[in-house]
Amino acid sequence: MTTAPWRDPAQPAAARVDDLLSRMTLEEKTAQLYGVWVGAATDGDGVAPLQSEMTAAYDWDELITHGLGQLTRSFGTAPVDPALGAQALARAQRRITEAGRFGIPAVAHEECLAGFTAWGATAYPVPLAWGAGFDPELVEELGRHIGRDLRSAGVHQGLAPVLDVVRDPRWGRVEETIGEDPYLVGTVGAAYVRGLESAGVVATLKHFAGYASSAGARNLAPVRAGVREFADVTLPPFEMALREGGARSVMAAYTDTDGVPASADPLLLTELLRESWGFTGTVVADYFGIGFLETLHRVAGSPAEAAHAALAAGIDVELPTLKCYGKPLLEAVRAGEVPQSLIDRAARRVLLQKCELGLLDEGWTPEPTGPIDLDSTANRALARRLAEQSVVLLDNPDGALPLAPDARIAVVGPRAADALAMLGCYSFPSHVLTRHPDVPMGIDIPTLLDALRDELPDAKVSFAEGCDTSDPDTSGFDEAVARTAEADVCVAVLGDRAGLFGRGTSGEGCDVTDLRLPGVQAELLDALTATGVPVVLVLLTGRPYALGRWDGRLAAVVQAFFPGEEGGPAVAGVLSGRVNPSGRLPVSVPRVPGGQPWTYLQPPLGLAGDVSNLDPTPLYPFGHGRSYTAFVWEDFAGTEPEIGTDGSYDVSLTVRNTGDREGADVVQLYLHDPVATVTRPDVRLIGYQRVRLAPGEARRVTFRFHTDLSAFTDRSGRRVVEPGALELRLAASAAEARHTARLTLTGPVRELGPDRRLRCETELSPVS
Known part of the structure; x- marks a missing residue:
């Protein structure tokens, strides 16, 4: 094989892949079309819901004799030291290359929504904070940093960015989006893609397309978007990230639009994406998305039918692990139920991408090339810059901010002394470590309380939690009110706890019925403002919340969207005046909690008028933000x-x-x-x-x-x-x-x- 044309890097990639395909068996071609999630639980208690039901049994040693398309989340499944994880990944790649006839390694992919989702890696601000920065150049630098960290650990593909445009802020994944405007999402998202791709990592656009328009703001609900909304709001960010960013992969959305699941839609995945837009990379399934064609969408009667529908639509790779593209697909091809040409088409795309990545070259090695530091000084400095630029000063009517350096300050609220208040649901601590409570955080994350004490060493800072983020218990109100009454100013730190599938107040599967502050935080804020002491509201959230209830009652309002590991010092810097706030709202802040969905992209009929008593005008509009200068x-x-x-x-x-x-x-x-x-x-x-x-x-x-x-x-x-x-x-x-x-x-x-x-x-x- 070492002298075969497909091994010759001097040959055109297409010629190399054609030669390779001519030598491969059906099993070997099909093996390139699925990933394996080594180490993922199969007992129903995994990272993702339905994980056990959607995973087929396999024998690893037997499986890799045919090769393997992808390795799923070697770092993002459980806590592992980055250096040890890179060595383990290299060992797995050596086993794969030694087991198969052709010695082709797998593509290793990881999540990288707000940083490499790995233990000990920098936790950057979430994408909604990128949108608040209105600074694509800085986000491109972020993409480069994340890409270099991924490559240093042996990872080839990153599952980011999310290019969904917010249509209903009650949706749990708002924190993962860049905002409610397609131009902002497209320009910032394309910048992230350029950065990631410049480091040699394949950027994966998600979720293609319509996912954020799910009915009732429920995760994975049907999409009710019309043709023009889909064309003019949903699709442009993807088009921009492909044309201007150079993304080499697209992830099909879970949802269906007007009854057609994205994962089985050839008009979307082939006619539009490839034939109209000219995309030549790979289309991957969202996790278990192909199996969901049978179990959730019911447009397929078996795993084999689901595989056929997805392949015909244009999905090249089944993620995260083996289910439909393995034995069911092989048997269907042999029975004449699925054309082998679909296997050949998808395998060719996968192998062309592996060729681009150097994975078909004779000299490729899985070994790390140097030391691995996933939370370097440079990373933290970048995380600080991003966080500082993303903080939005919503209001400061009487100049309560910056705080006086020697003030008596009562810091109150459930998010003030919790490091996790800074992180979104796809940060490693929120995404994985909650299932490993005895494992340390792996990175230093100052709380806002600690950061404010460092920022204002001459101030007299007291603290009372007041209440939990989502628990209804109000027994802590009295202490919070007492601390506030003794102070010159109260800093109320309220907001979200990121989580997954109902385990948080924001995040994937953490949708809400309205935009009231979680738990009894609104009642706590009422009690604090009733003291007569000036109250500065600081929000650490993954979505906007309705604030009209306190319009005119607050001394100042500061909004930060999960600002990452350096978010505490960044927000404290805004409160002290060291940082001049410059963030702008990437989503509107509503006046009242109901009446959703609402974004600023409304025709006249969607605006306030005499035909309805409900006024949807936001309290703070898209693009709003104040400064300490003029x-x-x-x-x-x-x-x-x-x-x-x-x-x-x-x-x-x-x-x-x-x-x-x-x-x-x-x-x-x-x-x-x-x-x-x-x-x-x-x-x-x-x-x-x-x-x-x-x-x-x-x-x-x-x-x-x-x-x-x-x-x-x-x-x-x-x-x-x-x-x-x-x-x-x-x-x-x-x-x-x-x-x-x-x-x-x-x-x-x-x-x-x-x-x-x-x-x-x-x-x-x-x-x-």
Whole structure:
């Protein structure tokens, strides 16, 4: 085999794979199409629900004689020292290569939603915090760091980013998303993909597509999205991450849309993804998603039928472990029930990707190339920068923040002294360690209480928990009120506990009926504000919560979305004034807890009006955030031109820091389409620019708008640019437009193809 053409790295990858496939048996080809989850429990108490029911029995030594497509979560299943884990993974790869005729290793994949999900690895802020930062360049750096850590441990593929657009904030996985706007999700998500892929790791886009639109905000519920919502809201982030990020893998969603499960939808996974968008990588199943075609969706009557439906739709790899693509598929092919051409098609895609990764090369070795430090000083510094940029100052009406350095401060609340308050559900401590209570955290995570004491050493800081995150017990209220009454200011630290499948208040499978604060935290906040002592509310959450109940009653409101292991010092820095807050809301904060779903992307009929007594206007809109310094926007350049439906137009202004400290502003560009052939959102984000300025400094921001950005899906399903009036609004949030450029598009309706422009280019230039 060492002299065979498929071993020759000088040959084109396609020629190498064709030669290899010609030598492989049906069993060997099929073996490339599934993963194995070594060490995963089969007794029903695993990481994922239904794990035991959806796992087929196998003999490892016999199985690997045919080869193996993937190894599932060697690091993310149980606590293991990273160096020892890398050695164990290398041993497994050696066994795989020695057992099979061709010596082809498996692709090792891991979760990396907010960092490498491994014991001792950096726990970064969750993606919702990335969205709050409005800084794709920093997120691209994050992707590079995570990718390097994955590669150092022998991992080839990362199951991230999540590109679902929030449609209902009651959904438990909101913390895993980047926000409620497809342009923000697409630009930030594509940046993460670029970073991960630049480190040689295959980025896996999920969940394709529609998962976040599940009915009633229930995890894995049917999707009720219409054709235009799907085309104009759900799909664009995936398109951007593929075209601009270069992602090499896509994960099919669990859900069904209008009765068709994504995992069995050839129009989605083949016609759109491959034939229209030109994707050439691999499509992988979400965990147990192929088996769910039989057990949950009931569009297949057996594992073999499920395998056939998924393969025909375009799923190349069954994850996480063997169920449908093993013996049931082999028997169905031999019986003539499944065409072998489907096996060949999927195996070719898998082997082409392995060729890209160097896994077909003779000199490939599984051994780690150097020391493994998954929580380096550089990682922690990056985690701190991300956390600091993501903190959103929602309100500070009377200047209660920054806190006085010598103040008497009562810190109250169930999230103040808990390190896990900083972490999302896909961090290793929240995802895995809860089942290993005797194992240490593996990383240093300062609590907000400890960080605030370090930040303000001259302050007199007292603490009372007040209540649990979700328990109804109110017996701690009296102590909390007493501590507050003795203080100059109360810092109420409330929010979520991330978990999985009902074991938390936020996270996968932790959906809620409304947006009230969990447990009795709202009642605790009522008791604190009743003391008359100024109360600064700090929220450490995975979703927005309704805050209208306390509008006008709080001294300040600070929102942090699970800010990671450095989140405590970051939030404490905002409270002390060391950090000037610059985060902006990636999701609207509602005024009332019911009346969901609601995002800012509403046509006029979805806005407040006289036809209903219910006002859905948020308390704090998408894009909102305050600062400790002041910015003015001046010298706006925006005429009223006529341009063709294939034209472009520049709009610009100068941002000046008129305050006495450094800070960052976020200029946002929204599109308003007054008249269209279908209803359109009143405004939607089409560009943004983060601008950091020293006191007195100014910079000019220019947005280069192209008419492609005004396109939408018309009644016939075409993506078109229509002639007529448009408004470009430069705004501080979706509800705070400061300057407007009115355009008129002339010419014919123009239909767009897959080569359309996806982003609004921006330019920053100095101002003397």
